[in-house]
Amino acid sequence: xxxxxxxxxxxxxxxxxxxxxxxxxxxxxxxxxxxxxxxxxxxxxxxxxxxxxxxxxxxxxxxxxxxxxxxxxxxxxxxxxxxxxxxxxxxxxxxxxxxxxxxxxxxxxxxxxxxxxxxxxxxxxxxxxxxxxxxxxxxxxxxxxxxxxxxxxxxxxxxxxxxxxxxxxxxxxxxxx
Amino acid sequence: xxxxxxxxxxxxxxxxxxxxxxxxxxxxxxxxxxxxxxxxxxxxxxxxxxxxxxxxxxxxxxxxxxxxxxxxxxxxxxxxxxxxxxxxxxxxxxxxxxxx
Numbered sequence: 001x002x003x004x005x006x007x008x009x010x011x012x013x014x015x016x017x018x019x020x021x022x023x024x025x026x027x028x029x030x031x032x033x034x035x036x037x038x039x040x041x042x043x044x045x046x047x048x049x050x051x052x053x054x055x056x057x058x059x060x061x062x063x064x065x066x067x068x069x070x071x072x073x074x075x076x077x078x079x080x081x082x083x084x085x086x087x088x089x090x091x092x093x094x095x096x097x098x099x100x101x102x103x104x105x106x107x108x109x110x111x112x113x114x115x116x117x118x119x120x121x122x123x124x125x126x127x128x129x130x131x132x133x134x135x136x137x138x139x140x141x142x143x144x145x146x147x148x149x150x151x152x153x154x155x156x157x158x159x160x161x162x163x164x165x166x167x168x169x170x171x172x173x174x175x176x177x
Numbered sequence: 178x179x180x181x182x183x184x185x186x187x188x189x190x191x192x193x194x195x196x197x198x199x200x201x202x203x204x205x206x207x208x209x210x211x212x213x214x215x216x217x218x219x220x221x222x223x224x225x226x227x228x229x230x231x232x233x234x235x236x237x238x239x240x241x242x243x244x245x246x247x248x249x250x251x252x253x254x255x256x257x258x259x260x261x262x263x264x265x266x267x268x269x270x271x272x273x274x275x276x277x
Contacts, residue, residue, distance in 0.1 A: 008179045012187045019191055019214050023198035028206045035210055042217055049184070049228045054220075054236045061243050066213070066250045073254045074206060077261050100200030108193030115185040115222070142233050143240075151237055158244045165248030172255035175262075 007048055014041040028074045032067055039063045050138045184225035191218035205257050205267045209250065216246050 018038035022031045039062045046055040136142055147155050191214060198211025220239045227235015257267065264271055 004179050008183055012183075016187070016190055016194070019194045022210055022214060023194055023202065023207075025207075028204060028210075031207055031210050035213065038214070039217065042221060045184075045187075045221065046224055048179070049224050051224050051228065051236050051239075054224055054239050057240065057243055058220075061247060062213075062217075066247055069250055069254060070206065070210065073257060077206075077258070077267065097201055101197055104193050104197040104200055107196055108189055111189035111192060112186055115189055116182060137228060137231065137233050137236075139233075143236055146233055146237050147240070151241075154241060158241060161248050162244065165251050169251040169255035172252065173258045 004048065008045070011041040011044045011048075014038070015045070029071070032070045032074055035070075036063045036067050039067070052138050053140050053143055181225055181229045184221060188218045188222040188225070191215075191221065194218075203268050203270060205260065205269055206254075208269070209253050209257070212253075213246060213250070216242055 015038050018034045018041065021034045022038065025031045025034065039058055043055040043058040043063075046052070046058060195211045195213075195215030195218060198214065199208050202208050202211065220242055223235040223238050223242070225235070227233065227238075260272060261267060
């Protein structure tokens, strides 16, 4: 299974690198475009996880809809340059920033530890590498049946959430109420 | 052999990357982008777990997370636009009207 590992490291590396550049970049426009690269790499990882539906909605909804919304706002606000005008007067803010970065590193270590511990705790449940029934998991028909039977209530609540978000966005962004 | 641990560690690294972004960036749009990175890390963990236990529930939950992310992005960006209109800046340190 050398190719599988190779694909994982390739796409995982692309995802991590692109995400780091998103976070560390100065230009919001570049951040948005790099985030699309990261999403594409994650979609490829979803395919290696036998989840083609997840990969497709990752591309269509995330990269296609949400990122276009971000890109639109970045261009609308003309926010190509970031916080240069702040850093001069806010040198006192540097120390909390470093503390925050340190805390994030601690969080990463903690997450790795906790997740691996979870794995060990439920070792009997997990099968490790190969999925028991890859075709059944990746089947869109199975997903649709799940969505409209077991998760029907959550699915309907989601539609209400979308309506509320839509109305809220219109109200917030409207020039005068 | 790619195991569940690989995906979980990748997910943790991505999540921490997003956290760093929320802490370090002084731009509301980039902070929202960092939140998207964190949501994607969680999605990856869900799908890896779902695939490992042989259930499609992971993908269903990922579907809901994407929906919530879309709603969150719409409202968040509307807030950013409203803030920018009032303050002419995207730096969250400038929004201190509610600070005591």
